[in-house]
Amino acid sequence: MGRMVIRINHAPRPSDGKAYEFYPPWSQGAGLLEPSLLKALEDVVGPDNMTTEPVELLCYARDASENFGKPDVIVWPRTTEQVSAVLKLANEYKVPVTPRGAGTCLSGGPVPAKGGILMVMTRMDRILDIDVANMLALVEPGVVWQDLNNALEPYGLFLPPDPASGAVCTIGGCIAEDAGGMRAVKYGTFRDWVQALEVVLPTGEVIWTGSRTRKCVSGYDLVHLFVGSEGTLGVITKALLRLFPKPKYALVMSAFAKDLRDAGRAVFYVLTRGLTPSAAEIMDKHTLRAVSEFTGAELPDCEAMLIFEFDGYTLSDVRARLREAKKLCEATNLKVRVAESEAEASEIWELRRAASPALARLRPSSIHEDVTVPVSKLPDMLERIGKISREFGMLIATFGHAGDGNLHPVILFDERDPEEARRARLAARELAKAALELGGTLTGEHGIGLSKAPFFTLEHSRTEVEVMRAIKKALDPNGIMNPGKIWEAGP
Amino acid sequence: MRKAVSLPEEVLSELYRCFRCGLCRSACPTFAVKGSEGWNARGRLMMARYMAEGLLEPDEAFSDRLFSCNSCGACEVVCPAGVKVADALRAVREALLGAGISPPGKVAELAKAILEHGNPWSKEVARRPTDEKKPILVFTGCVASELEPGIVKAVEKVLEASGLSYSVLEGPCCGFPLFKMGLREEARRAAEALAGELKAAGPKLVITPCPGCTEMLERYFPALTGLKVQVEHATVFFRRLLREGRLVLKRKVELKAAYHDPCVLARSLGIYEAPRELLWQSGLVLAEMEANRQMTGCCGYGQLGFLTYPDLAEAMAKRRVEEALRTGADVLVTACPSCLHAFSEAVKEVARSLAVSDITEVLAELV
Numbered sequence: 001m002g003r004m005v006i007r008i009n010h011a012p013r014p015s016d017g018k019a020y021e022f023y024p025p026w027s028q029g030a031g032l033l034e035p036s037l038l039k040a041l042e043d044v045v046g047p048d049n050m051t052t053e054p055v056e057l058l059c060y061a062r063d064a065s066e067n068f069g070k071p072d073v074i075v076w077p078r079t080t081e082q083v084s085a086v087l088k089l090a091n092e093y094k095v096p097v098t099p100r101g102a103g104t105c106l107s108g109g110p111v112p113a114k115g116g117i118l119m120v121m122t123r124m125d126r127i128l129d130i131d132v133a134n135m136l137a138l139v140e141p142g143v144v145w146q147d148l149n150n151a152l153e154p155y156g157l158f159l160p161p162d163p164a165s166g167a168v169c170t171i172g173g174c175i176a177e178d179a180g181g182m183r184a185v186k187y188g189t190f191r192d193w194v195q196a197l198e199v200v201l202p203t204g205e206v207i208w209t210g211s212r213t214r215k216c217v218s219g220y221d222l223v224h225l226f227v228g229s230e231g232t233l234g235v236i237t238k239a240l241l242r243l244f245p246k247p248k249y250a251l252v253m254s255a256f257a258k259d260l261r262d263a264g265r266a267v268f269y270v271l272t273r274g275l276t277p278s279a280a281e282i283m284d285k286h287t288l289r290a291v292s293e294f295t296g297a298e299l300p301d302c303e304a305m306l307i308f309e310f311d312g313y314t315l316s317d318v319r320a321r322l323r324e325a326k327k328l329c330e331a332t333n334l335k336v337r338v339a340e341s342e343a344e345a346s347e348i349w350e351l352r353r354a355a356s357p358a359l360a361r362l363r364p365s366s367i368h369e370d371v372t373v374p375v376s377k378l379p380d381m382l383e384r385i386g387k388i389s390r391e392f393g394m395l396i397a398t399f400g401h402a403g404d405g406n407l408h409p410v411i412l413f414d415e416r417d418p419e420e421a422r423r424a425r426l427a428a429r430e431l432a433k434a435a436l437e438l439g440g441t442l443t444g445e446h447g448i449g450l451s452k453a454p455f456f457t458l459e460h461s462r463t464e465v466e467v468m469r470a471i472k473k474a475l476d477p478n479g480i481m482n483p484g485k486i487w488e489a490g491p
Numbered sequence: 492m493r494k495a496v497s498l499p500e501e502v503l504s505e506l507y508r509c510f511r512c513g514l515c516r517s518a519c520p521t522f523a524v525k526g527s528e529g530w531n532a533r534g535r536l537m538m539a540r541y542m543a544e545g546l547l548e549p550d551e552a553f554s555d556r557l558f559s560c561n562s563c564g565a566c567e568v569v570c571p572a573g574v575k576v577a578d579a580l581r582a583v584r585e586a587l588l589g590a591g592i593s594p595p596g597k598v599a600e601l602a603k604a605i606l607e608h609g610n611p612w613s614k615e616v617a618r619r620p621t622d623e624k625k626p627i628l629v630f631t632g633c634v635a636s637e638l639e640p641g642i643v644k645a646v647e648k649v650l651e652a653s654g655l656s657y658s659v660l661e662g663p664c665c666g667f668p669l670f671k672m673g674l675r676e677e678a679r680r681a682a683e684a685l686a687g688e689l690k691a692a693g694p695k696l697v698i699t700p701c702p703g704c705t706e707m708l709e710r711y712f713p714a715l716t717g718l719k720v721q722v723e724h725a726t727v728f729f730r731r732l733l734r735e736g737r738l739v740l741k742r743k744v745e746l747k748a749a750y751h752d753p754c755v756l757a758r759s760l761g762i763y764e765a766p767r768e769l770l771w772q773s774g775l776v777l778a779e780m781e782a783n784r785q786m787t788g789c790c791g792y793g794q795l796g797f798l799t800y801p802d803l804a805e806a807m808a809k810r811r812v813e814e815a816l817r818t819g820a821d822v823l824v825t826a827c828p829s830c831l832h833a834f835s836e837a838v839k840e841v842a843r844s845l846a847v848s849d850i851t852e853v854l855a856e857l858v
């Protein structure tokens with residue numbers, strides 16, 4: 001091992017000596033793992049699939065959220081048996097285990113809040129079976145979303161939920177976070193596409209739950225207990241996923257609204273007329289300004305831009321729905337631009353894709369929120385975001401999935417300025433409250449993790465939390481599985 | 492305890508711009524080989540940040556991860572935050588060395604050889620221009636000169652066939668690898684030595700088969716040495732000769748060719764089409780590799796990675812050869828002495844049936 005010194009201080013300071021309090025005081029890695037445990041872990045996974053190198057531990061201390069927690073050891077299991085053996089050891093030694101996929105989570109899910117073993121699933125990455133006749137795929141959890149969809153392409157099939165991190169995120173992570181994406185308005189989230197799972201329970205026992213059949217009322221629906229459980233109830237080691245025929249055509253249009261209420265009404269009409277858009281995205285004026293500066297695209301002066309996509313299997317059907325949507329948008333005072341060619345369509349998507357990079361250029365740090373409200377409350381939520389932004393003196397730019405009320409307000413700040421970082425956190429809390437007041441939820445697709453754990457009881461009653469606790473206790477008697485997350489607030 | 496290495500504000504803000512989305516996992520070739528985040532752009536930027544924050548004391552493991560980034564720029568193409576990763580990491584390496592921390596052993600050895608002898612091979616300059624001034628100077632770069640002399644012969648043959656009068660400077664290193672690795676002072680000294688030779692030869696145009704030399708002379712020489720020279724990569728110059736009718740290809744080869752875009756030539760200099768046009772003119776049928784043009788995959792030998800991190804470099808070269816095999820090509824063509832060397836070594840182990848060639852060598856066969 002190198003000659004590294006890790007200072008165990010909870011408030012790291014930058015070299016300029018400025019107070020620096022951004023990292024929440026999660027685990028700095030206890031370094032307390034017993035040598036006999038490390039030896040036993042190495043016997044299970046082999047020396048090439050394990051590390052305690054300090055630099056690597058630090059690289060695995062974070063995901064895409066603001067959270068920090070250093071593991072004490074990282075293992076990369078290759079088989080279900082190895083996962084099981086590691087969990088048994090963890091129970092024996094009472095050491096936390098945190099599963100991790102690609103670490104793209106935006107809420108701290110794969111961050112080992114209490115140190116211990118970080119179990120990275122990326123080396124279990126085989127596609128085991130593509131069952132074309134039944135439109136099912138059996139995969140290991142470390143398979144990258146994009147790789148699976150590439151493999152399905154020749155069969156004319158696809159796995160519809162499309163997280164924007166698809167180029168790298170893993171199927172296991174997507175299931176554990178119930179990931180969605182732009183197409184969720186039509187195709188739903190991962191929840192709707194997981195049919196059966198192999199799970200290693202926190203005690204090390206292995207279960208297969210769910211069925212190869214589409215319909216199944218045989219017993220409790222455990223599959224969907226694990227979907228969205230953020231790695232707190234067990235480790236997913238195989239997933240049987242539903243697939244869908246890939247649409248042959250997709251047409252796109254953008255629509256600009258001078259008034260947020262008009263944008264809200266347009267979305268409402270398009271959805272309620274049964275036009276089933278495969279995307280209904282929104283970007284607010286702050287996002288648009290940044291995008292326009294970033295890409296050089298000229299955009300009309302407006303409060304919000306909507307993007308609708310319609311997909312299907314015959315051109316006439318897709319075209320008809322697009323035309324109808326255009327009429328509805330125009331009737332609600334929106335200025336519509338239909339993409340007449342593939343080039344124009346990709347220009348529109350280019351604007352949407354530019355949202356994140358354009359905003360990232362404005363300030364050094366950002367918190368990506370994930371508040372979700374009933375679709376009818378969309379304009380109210382956007383107005384509340386504007387108000388919170390003014391109150392806290394923070395730039396908050398919003399884009400997101402208008403079709404399912406899932407907004408991503410991005411709070412922009414400089415985390416090296418402790419005052420500003422504090423205000424950013426407060427603003428995040430206000431955003432959460434606003435969403436709940438409007439009948440919404442803290443998170444539509446990014447999960448509670450560590451980031452939203454402090455707000456959890458704003459949304460859930462004590463009794464409901466007790467039920468969750470009881471389920472957790474039943475499956476994980478020693479509390480070793482990804483502790484500190486969801487309802488276990490605080491370090 | 493050593494004090495934290497401080498970084499200039501513009502470098503810090505570049506590091507902070509990375510929001511750890513992890514999308515670079517799909518691009519970084521060293522990550523693809525090593526499989527853990529410390530060898531990915533995200534990990535490297537995080538470590539640099541930790542270092543600046545005083546959370547991490549630079550050690551050998553850190554230096555290896557930092558210096559094994561060969562500035563290929565693949566991560567920058569996919570990065571949604573537009574982080575200038577390669578430049579930022581170069582600046583971090585500079586700061587590390589500036590704080591008195593020594594570079595990894597192999598890097599130090601390389602720098603020593605270049606400074607003492609003008610090239611990594613500890614050999615004297617192989618060939619200097621004649622006293623008679625010529626409008627064109629062929630600068631071979633150090634890799635072609637020592638490891639791929641076929642390229643030098645090919646360039647000369649093409650120039651002769653085009654009826655051009657030229658002189659050759661063969662042997663010295665331009666300092667590019669040192670510069671990219673953050674050894675700025677050492678790079679400057681190597682560059683100055685070369686600038687002296689170039690000034691003495693006084694050509695109107697320098698042409699080189701090496702993308703690294705092209706970038707170095709064009710972009711960094713003016714600031715490092717005060718010398719501004721007109722420089723062109725061989726593919727660009729030869730395309731011009733073909734278009735102007737000065738270079739005529741007498742024969743065609745009818746083979747299926749995969750073209751590997753060298754990362755410096757493609758991503759950094761934006762030269763994708765010149766080599767493809769030459770391929771097409773040669774009669775070769777182009778089979779595009781999956782990762783091409785801006786998205787090209789690094790061969791691993793760039794920045795002289797095969798001397799500093801040989802295992803990593805060889806693994807990267809093999810991956811790229813395997814990609815080329817998947818196109819069903821008969822020959823893997825590239826436009827860089829380092830890439831060519833990488834593939835010539837890799838095919839010995841993974842694909843004896845695949846021929847490898849530099850585009851200049853293809854042309855030389857046909858004039």
Ligand SMILES: Cc1cc2nc3c(=O)[nH]c(=O)nc-3n(C[C@H](O)[C@H](O)[C@H](O)COP(=O)(O)OP(=O)(O)OC[C@H]3O[C@@H](n4cnc5c(N)ncnc54)[C@H](O)[C@@H]3O)c2cc1C
Nearest residue numbers: 101102103104105109164170172173174176180231236445
């Ligand atoms: C740029 C960017 C864009 C994004 N876009 C979207 C989007 O459009 N929609 C969306 O929903 N999300 C999005 N996300 C969030 C994130 O990418 C998704 O949640 C993704 O599914 C996480 O996958 P991962 O492999 O990175 O998992 P990780 O981040 O590594 O882990 C996520 C959670 O899953 C658990 N976990 C991982 N593997 C397993 C397993 N095998 N068994 C049990 N638990 C496991 C972890 O413990 C953790 O709690 C985005 C993130 C980024 C950075």
Ligand code: SF4
Nearest residue numbers: 519532560563564566
């Ligand atoms: S420049 Fe290349 S090697 Fe360096 S971090 Fe980026 S992708 Fe990896």
Ligand code: SF4
Nearest residue numbers: 509511512513515570
């Ligand atoms: S893609 Fe860019 S922002 Fe994302 S982790 Fe890599 S360097 Fe950071």
